[in-house]
Structure formats: structure tokens, C-alpha cells
Amino acid sequence: VVVCALAVCVVAIVLEITGNNGALPNKNFFTTDDGKTWFADSASKLPPFDHNGAQAVRCYVFKGKNGEFAGLLQKYDDTNRAELARRGDKLPPRDMPSLVKKPGDKEWTSVGPDQEALMLAHVSPPDGSNSDIEIVMP
Numbered sequence: 001v002v003v004c005a006l007a008v009c010v011v012a013i014v015l016e017i018t019g020n021n022g023a024l025p026n027k028n029f030f031t032t033d034d035g036k037t038w039f040a041d042s043a044s045k046l047p048p049f050d051h052n053g054a055q056a057v058r059c060y061v062f063k064g065k066n067g068e069f070a071g072l073l074q075k076y077d078d079t080n081r082a083e084l085a086r087r088g089d090k091l092p093p094r095d096m097p098s099l100v101k102k103p104g105d106k107e108w109t110s111v112g113p114d115q116e117a118l119m120l121a122h123v124s125p126p127d128g129s130n131s132d133i134e135i136v137m138p
Helices: 002-018 078-087 113-121
Strands: 027-031 039-042 049-051 054-064 067-075 098-101 109-111 134-136
Touching: 067 113, 098 113, 109 113
Parallel strands: none
Antiparallel strands: 027 039, 027 054, 049 054, 054 067, 054 134, 067 098, 098 109
């Protein structure tokens, strides 16, 4: 049951992120200030990268009843980022971990793509409410 639920969550998030036509997004949101603000840039950029002298990381933005908020931040460690850049892949291999954290957390956690998708499926608004939220794409 848990495996089936996880699979459904992963599929739902991938479909939401890629849109109705299944194409990868051209842009993603990124942040340089731990999710307080975000900006859109090319989806081909591998986080972290330099943006106006600051380190930019991927920022998953959601919309709830009280507006938009950063729900999860993501980047690659130096080794995996270099491997992705060398390969030129648009999507990381299914077994390549990334580093994620919620805005405000101090520590980054290494997770696989399935764990990241599960974390995205369980994002909640910063006000602690259980209201419905949806992911926002640039």
C-alpha cells in the first residue's frame, strides 16, 4: 500500500511539474535568500549556481489560500553537479541524490528522487494550515 501510494505521489508530481503535454519546463524558480524571494531562470541551470554574486538554489513554489510560498529548496553537491554538467542530461539519473531542505532549516539532507517527490507531496503552508496547495511553475 505504501509503495503504491508513493508511486502515485511521484507520478502526480512529475505530471504537475511537466505540465499537460509531458514536456520538461523551460524555466524553474530559484532563490538566493533561503526562499524569501525567488526568480525564474533557465531550467537547464544546475543548482547551485552564481546569480549576481550569490549562490542560487532551486526553489519549489506553491500557492495556498494565503498566497505563494517556497515549500522546498534543492541543489546538488559538487560531485553530482559536475557529473550532471559533464553528461549534459536534462534529468538526473533515477538513483542520483540531491540535497534538499525546507526554507528556514539549517541543514541540507541528501535524498533520492523518490524521497524528494514524497517531500514535495507533503509540503504544507508556512501558516501550518491544512489547506489545499498547488505547485506554481514560472
